[in-house]
Amino acid sequence: MAANAAIVALFLFPLLWMIAGAFKSEGDLLSPDPIWFFAPVLDHWRFIFENWAVEHHLLNSAIISIATTVATLALGFPAAYGLSRFPLWRKDAILFDILSLKMIPPIASAVPLFILARQVGLYNTHLVLILLNTAFQLPFTLLVLKSFIDEIPREIDEAARIDGCGPLAVMWHAVLPLAIPGLVCCALFVFIFTWNEFLLANVMVSGAQRPLPPIVGLALTHRGILWGPALALGVVVIAPVLALSLMLSRTMARGLTFGAVKG
Numbered sequence: 001m002a003a004n005a006a007i008v009a010l011f012l013f014p015l016l017w018m019i020a021g022a023f024k025s026e027g028d029l030l031s032p033d034p035i036w037f038f039a040p041v042l043d044h045w046r047f048i049f050e051n052w053a054v055e056h057h058l059l060n061s062a063i064i065s066i067a068t069t070v071a072t073l074a075l076g077f078p079a080a081y082g083l084s085r086f087p088l089w090r091k092d093a094i095l096f097d098i099l100s101l102k103m104i105p106p107i108a109s110a111v112p113l114f115i116l117a118r119q120v121g122l123y124n125t126h127l128v129l130i131l132l133n134t135a136f137q138l139p140f141t142l143l144v145l146k147s148f149i150d151e152i153p154r155e156i157d158e159a160a161r162i163d164g165c166g167p168l169a170v171m172w173h174a175v176l177p178l179a180i181p182g183l184v185c186c187a188l189f190v191f192i193f194t195w196n197e198f199l200l201a202n203v204m205v206s207g208a209q210r211p212l213p214p215i216v217g218l219a220l221t222h223r224g225i226l227w228g229p230a231l232a233l234g235v236v237v238i239a240p241v242l243a244l245s246l247m248l249s250r251t252m253a254r255g256l257t258f259g260a261v262k263g
Helices: 002-022 043-051 054-085 091-103 106-120 126-150 154-162 167-178 180-196 199-204 213-219 227-247 249-256
Strands: none
Touching: 002 227, 043 054, 043 227, 054 091, 054 126, 054 167, 054 180, 054 213, 054 227, 091 126, 106 126, 106 199, 126 180, 126 199, 154 167, 167 180, 180 227, 199 213, 213 227, 227 249
């Protein structure tokens, strides 16, 4: 028990230190000795909202992340259902090809994607980030959802067909309700990956169209690093994801143990 508590404390300490640093004065932050007890200040929070338009970039992140999550699930679930339920020629090769797409590091494709976005007129728009993030997250979603659907007994499909359902109706009315824990699990991961995505967001958009993570780079100035605003912005970045994870933790646990329904 003590070992578990020590491990939890080890992982929570950087997070708590960042939150505490966001409320420290500049002098406390730059002190050579760690300051454990201090009078909280809101100077860094005023700075990031007044100078970096955090609320605007926060809205950009929300739009991009939510749209990417919806698009990824809308495309991934029917494809995963088809791969799970229908016989396909060389299905294993198809799954390997899908998995191999995750092996491509985004930095290797950033330059050609940037050129393509400029040529088709999508540069500096939310749409380009939604399309690219959907493309990069779809293989993960497809493979994970397929594993969830594989665990749903095929007898449920047969019972739905006996009741007169076609393939789409079986997917929508019989399989989808049972796959909701898996969908929630995938949705949370896709949302987190998209929310935290830095490289494409920094390359494909600029100015007012940027989501929140690239704004952290504003803390690096010619006079040094603005540690207080950087820590405050870090809290703003992680707060929505942390809150969402806590709210959906029970459903996430059901999704991660979905194999228990097998048989």
